[in-house]
Amino acid sequence: MTTSISYEPLDWSTIVDPYPVYAELRDRAPVFWHEQMQSWVLTRYPDCRDVLRNHELWARDLRRLGAEVPDERLNIQYQDPPEQAKLRALIVNAMRTPDTRDICRRARPDLEGHFERLGDREEFDLMSEVAAPLALQITCDLVGVEPPALETYVRIFEGLTRRMDSGLDPSHAEPGEKVGLELHAMMKAWFEQTRLPGMIASLRESPHTKSMPDTYVRNTVSAVFNASYSTVYASTGAVVLTLLEQPHVLDQLRDRSLMATGVAELIRFCSPAQGTSRVATERTRIGDTTIERGESVVTLFAAANRDPEYFERPDELVLDRSPNRHLGFGWGPHICAGAQLATDWLCELIEFLNEQPQELTLAGKPVYMRSATLRNLESLPVRLVH
Incomplete structure (x- = not known):
């Protein structure tokens, strides 16, 4: 199906609540061409899943289609696979060295400290005052480095997040490249200087x-670092907002x-x-649509x-859903490198919220970052009710 349909990922109404748009896309145009992104867009679960797991047909590495990528950017x-397999295995093993559950438990006293410090305020911003410092602390604990200044890494994270949308807004490309180089320089210094236990130490000793x-190893750890920070930070906001809107779920x-x-x-x-993108390595079909070699597809897994x-009951939270x-x-x-860390952190966070003697409530309207690839809260005003 190639029906023309309006889909503006950076439109504010889509950012705030994309799910009605996704439902319309699934019904009317589950496979459609998006002119601005120069990509086919997929919204149904089987299509997205099949693209993500079939790395032979759907490439992430554009060198497989003749593109040139400098070694220093790999x-x-x-x-x-199979090129990524060896280092990926080392990364996975390095992430097991500092057990992710232990890392999240070690962050618990700081979580408690933030709430104690902020508890008497009329309201506070959960994202900047709780989620951001904890995400950075947890990520640095994982990698094995002393945390940089929070405002420095927030700026890097925001630039890298917007760079992912440069196909929709080209003005984000150059600033994103600059903060990417800043992170790479930071990582180079960490590899040379840090002696803390963690991922860097494990990789350096292997x-x-x-x-x-x-550069290949450092670039990979840079990617893991930002994936960890962004996943912990953004999922904290998304889950807490959901629990505030549906308090019976927390109970x-x-x-x-x-x-x-x-x-x-x-x-x-x-x-x-x-979502994320892949490129067809040969001519193929998805449903009734022919995808030519070299054409991109965007898998909207939030729609899937x-x-x-x-x-079943996709718009409801079914807490015992299994399988899921x-x-x-x-x-x-290419599953997110921060997946297990974020999962462990959310367990710790939910346990903490349920043990809190004070009730956390919304104190104002949440504000989203203007980004499409990562739907991310910029501000979440909350208060603690005694």
Whole structure:
């Protein structure tokens, strides 16, 4: 199906609530050409899942189609199997060295401290005053570095997030490149200087890493660093807002037996990640639509996660949903590097909110960042009710 349809990802109404738009796309044009993005857009679960898991037909690495990518810009985020397999395995093992659950538990006293410090205020911003410092602390603990100034990394994160939308707004490309270079320089210094336990130490000591180009390893850790920060930060805002809007859900999650399936369901329901792209390595078909070699597709997995053909009662939170093969963190060899960390953090956060003697409530209207690839709260005004 190639029906022409209006879809403006950076329109404010779409950013604030994309789900009615996604429902219309699934019904009217599940596969359609988006002129501005120069891509086919997919909205149904089977189509998105099949693209994400079939790396032979759908490439992330544009070198497979003749594009030139300088070696100094390579990382496993842009490579496909089997080239990415060796370093990805090392990254996964390095993330297990500082157990992600332990990292989140270590952040619990700081979470409590933020709430104690802010509790007497008439209102406070959960995103800038709680989510951002904790996301940076957790990520630095994972990687094994001392945290940089919060305002410095928030600026880098915002620039990298907007750069992902440069196909929709080209003005974001150059500033995004500049903050990307800033992160790479920061990572180079960390690899040279840090002696803290964590991912960098694990990779630096591995004999397998020594055979790889330094820039390739550092670029990969930079990608992991930003993926971890952005996933923890954005998912904190998305999940807390959902729980404030549906307080009965938080109460139901007092039942510990629901925690694992409940967190997975929250990720399906409100994951900040909206989609990603791939390129066809050969001519193929999706439904009635022919995709030519070299053409891009955007998999809108936030739309796929509400597909009624796959998820029963897709617009409701079903805390014991099982199985729940959502695409909230993507799928396959390029699944989000911060997925397990974010999952563990959300469990810790929900436990904390349920143990709080004070009730957290909305104190104003949430404000979203103007970004499409990552649907991310910029501000979430809240208050604690004694």
